[in-house]
Amino acid sequence: MRRRSTHKCGVAYMRRKAYATENCGHVIGPDYGAFIEFDRDAKEKKGTISVPEHLKGSVLECLIVIRGMPATSTTRKRYMAMHWKEFYLRDQSVATIQSTPEDCKKAYVIMYAGMDRTAPNLGTYCGKDILVRNFEFIGEYITLFFYADYRNPKLQITPTSNSTTKKPPKIPEDTFPYPLAFFKLDVTSFDYGKICSKVFCL
Numbered sequence: 546m547r548r549r550s551t552h553k554c555g556v557a558y559m560r561r562k563a564y565a566t567e568n569c570g571h572v573i574g575p576d577y578g579a580f581i582e583f584d585r586d587a588k589e590k591k592g593t594i595s596v597p598e599h600l601k602g603s604v605l606e607c608l609i610v611i612r613g614m615p616a617t618s619t620t621r622k623r624y625m626a627m628h629w630k631e632f633y634l635r636d637q638s639v640a641t642i643q644s645t646p647e648d649c650k651k652a653y654v655i656m657y658a659g660m661d662r663t664a665p666n667l668g669t670y671c672g673k674d675i676l677v678r679n680f681e682f683i684g685e686y687i688t689l690f691f692y693a694d695y696r697n698p699k700l701q702i703t704p705t706s707n708s709t710t711k712k713p714p715k716i717p718e719d720t721f722p723y724p725l726a727f728f729k730l731d732v733t734s735f736d737y738g739k740i741c742s743k744v745f746c747l
Contacts, residue, residue, distance in 0.1 A: 565607055565691055566600070574612030575685070578733040581611070583634075583691075583726045594633060594725045600695045601723065607691040610660055613734020615685055621736050623685045627656070630729040632675040634693075637722040642672035651694040652724035660686035687732060697721045 562580040563573050573579050586597035616623045636651035643649045649671035656667035658680075667680055699721060 565609060565689070566597070566605065568609050569605075569607035570609075572610045572612055574734075575614055576612070576734070577614055578731070579611055581609075581689075581728075581730040581732065583728055587727050589631075589633070589727045594727045596695070596723045596725070600693070601719070602697060602700050603695050605691060605693040605695065607689075608662070609689045609691070611687045611689070611732050612660075613685040613687075613732075616736075622683050624735050624737060625658070625682060625684055625687050626733045626735065627680040627687060628731040628733075629675050629678045630731055631727065632670070632678070633673055633725060633727045634691075635671050635673060636694075636724050639671065642670075642674060642676055644669055644671075644676070646692070651692075652726060653692055655690040655692075656680070657688040657690075658682045658684060659688060661688055662690065664688060685734060691726075693724045693726055695723050697723070 561573070561576060562582070564582055564585050566584040573581075584597045584600070586595065586599070588595045611625075613623060613625050634652050634654060636649065639648070639650055643653075646653055646655075646669055649669065653669050653671040655662075655669045657664040658667055659665060664686070665682075667682075668677070670676070697719075700719075
């Protein structure tokens, strides 16, 4: 899916929407940017965030690289910008915003200003919100590492009964405190060197 967006110059272009859990280990782009959400089954409604069933019982260690448009001139630098329009990523036992994997515990994101985890570290983030919503730096890559531990020691597969006369056993409600993840990330690749009019950029 692609969405229409507007460059800083005012020129309309299209960017793709992607889900983090479906792009682990992949490079998104090259493009003028992307819209990233956590998972297509992760929904937020009146402050309640749903946990995708397919993640329960697993550990998510997800590395995503977002590539912007390459520079077309050695004299013009390309920039990458991130804007967290919404951010909710936390272990339910962690009540406040934290900035280390140890304090975040079961859920966090680490951001890097480059094409892999050796690039400059922009920080670790988790919580009901994020301390810094906007990031901007020179380059054409952003790397994101998402961690979420959905393991549940009480999660068991209920055996099916071969009997046709007995009612199937009732599955109890799953009240385990899984980590909660829901966000909307807007990534933009742009060039400050462009000369713009009201209609187009040169």
